[in-house]
Amino acid sequence: MHFKPPEPQPNPGAKRVRRIEELRGPRGIPWLGNALQIDPSKAHRQFEEWAAEYGSPYRLKVGPKRIVVWTDxxxxxxxxxxxxxxxxxxxxxxxxxxxxxxGGLFAAEGSAWLSQRKFVMQALNVTHFPGFYPTLRTIALRLHARLTRLSEEGRVVDMLHELTGFTVDAVCALAFGADPNTLEQGPDRIQRQLQRIFPMFMKRLLAPFPYWRWLRLPQDRALDAALNEVHAYVQTLIDAARAQMQRTPGQPPANLLQSMLAAGTDADAAAIAANVLTLLLAGEDTTAHSLAWTIPYLCGDSALQDELAAQARQAMGGDAVCSDYRLLRQLDLFEAVVTEAQRLKPVVGMLSFTPTSATVVDGVALPPDCIVYALSRPAMTDASNFRDPQHFDPHRWLERRDGAAHEPRAFLQFGAGPRVCPGRHLAAVQMRLVLTTILNSFRMELACAPEAIEEINAFTVMPSRMPVRLRPRNK
Structure with missing residues (x-):
């Protein structure tokens, strides 16, 4: 006797797998899809607004590329x-x-990523930070002197400019042993060329097709000239670092570039050059813009400014700038202020991915040629992840885990997993140092309405302006 096996019964709780075309999303036009609707400088905001309208996930199309956007x-x-x-x-x-x-480590994949990760992580190891600190403090003293002078002159201070000057000088001094002193002398020619790169990167990233491979517009020729000059500059830095290492064999590396050269091989030369540029570009922008976004929140909370000033003064005594790296490490509230500002004003507005093969994510079938965006802010302003999510409360990051007012996994400004940002600890040291320097000596007042400050997506999300009046504190 033969028994027929029972027919498989559908699982009513199973999630049906959907195709991208089944998702909701804004209507586009033939062939170009939604390309003409997307403004690269405001793309992160547009994507958030569409998520609010169509839910998560939703679909987009830019030229032939299909896009799925999540907020989870x-x-x-x-x-x-x-x-x-x-x-x-x-x-x-x-x-x-x-x-x-x-590209460097940021863009590398597979075995190339593994080899580059080794020498970049070695260069940015936290054990080097006590040795880095005197250089950072010297530049912070320069920032303090400049802000003191501007305050005495009664001028409205462009804090975005000042913070960018600090991070440029800090990154160049630590990474290459060359301090351009942009705080006092203004952006040099290389810095002005660097400022052309990220806006053009965003335009190319969101273009419906890579036109520049066949047609060079004036903006593309200007980018080519900027890149050629910047790459020539980087090569001079590498040549100088190699020459110095040859003159002082056996000496420990004097900066991050020498650390990368010591850890890398001749075959890594192009990758080292690319990572030097990544340090220049990403190391400057993310830190400066994160610090800048703290200012409207601090200016709107004088009690928080006073609390931070009291903590800084207790640790620093009569010093204008914290003299001891160990003392700076104790001032956790200053880093929490930046983290909370990043939660509400994320400098990394969205993360993007492409599957290496066909797969299913959250019940959606993803082909290997699609693009996936994960938006940062919706999860970080969701009441299920953060108590009173629209309220600026840096103390939430200092609470014990069992009583936490936040979901730490929803904060993705430095990434997660194997691709977590290798420079996050260095950025945190700079953020603590700058805020202690400012708030120990000054009260800040915003010199414009907060709503007059726009978010501009130039790879990192930066404020359009940040005018501030600095009032000296009585010691």
């Missing part, structure tokens, strides 16, 4: 954990960066 931090964490095997950088990010020869 669980999905973002899954995608980050699954890199580099199941996912890589989204869309043409890696291609565009490699074309510009500025």
């Amino acid at each position: 931090h669980h999905v973002a964490n899954q995608l980050l954990r699954d890199r580099p095997k199941a996912f890589r950088r989204g869309g043409r990010i890696s291609q565009v960066l490699e074309e510009m020869r500025i």
Whole structure:
């Protein structure tokens, strides 16, 4: 006797797998899709508004590329954990960066990422930070002297400019042993050329097709000239670092570039050059813009300014700038202020991914040629992840885990998993140092309405302006 096996019964709780075309999303036009609706300088805001209208996930189309956008931090964490095997950088990010020869560790995948990760992580090891600190303090003293002079003159201070000057000088001094002193002398020619790169990167990233491979517009020729000059400059830095290392054999590396050269091989020369540029570009922008976004919140809370000033004064005594790296490490509230500002004004507005093969994520079938965006802010302003989510409360980051007012996995400004940002600890030291320096000596008042400050997406999300009046504190 033969028994027929029972027919499989559908699982009513199972999630049906949907195709991208089944998702909701804004209507586009034939062939170009939604390309003409997207403003690269405001793309992160547009994507957030569409998420509010169509839910998560939703679909977009830019030229031939299909895009799926999520706001769920669980999905973002899954995608980050699954890199580099199941996912890589989204869309043409890696291609565009490699074309510009500025990809480095950020754009590398597979075995190239593994080899570069080794020498970059060694260069940015936290054990080096006590040795870095005197250089950072020297530049912070310069910032303090400049802000004191501007305050005495009664001038409205462009804090975005001042903070960018600090981070440029700090990154150049630590990374290459060359201090350009942009705080006093203004941006040099190389810095002005660097400022052309990220806006053009965003335009190319969101263009419906890579026109520049066949047609060079004036903006593309200007970018080519800027890249050629910057790459020539980087090569002079590398040559100088190699020469110095040959003159002092056996000496420990004097800066991050020498650390990378010592840890790398001759075969890594192009990758080292690309990572030098990554340090220049990303190390400057993310730190300066994160600090800048703290200012409207601090200016709106004089009690918080006073609390921070009291903590700084207790640790620093009569010093204008914290003299001891160990003391700076104790001032956790200053870093919490920046973290909370990043939660409400994330400088990394969205993360992008592309599957390495066909897969299913959160019940959506993703082909290997699609792009996935994970938006940062929606999860970080969701009441299920953060108590009173629209309220600026840096103390939430200092509470014990069992009584926490936040979901730490929803905060993705430095990434997660194997691709977590290797420079995050150095950025944190700079953020603590700058805020202690400012708030120990000054009260800050915003010199414009907060709503007059716009968010501009130039790879990192930066404020359009940050005018401030500095009032000296009585010691």
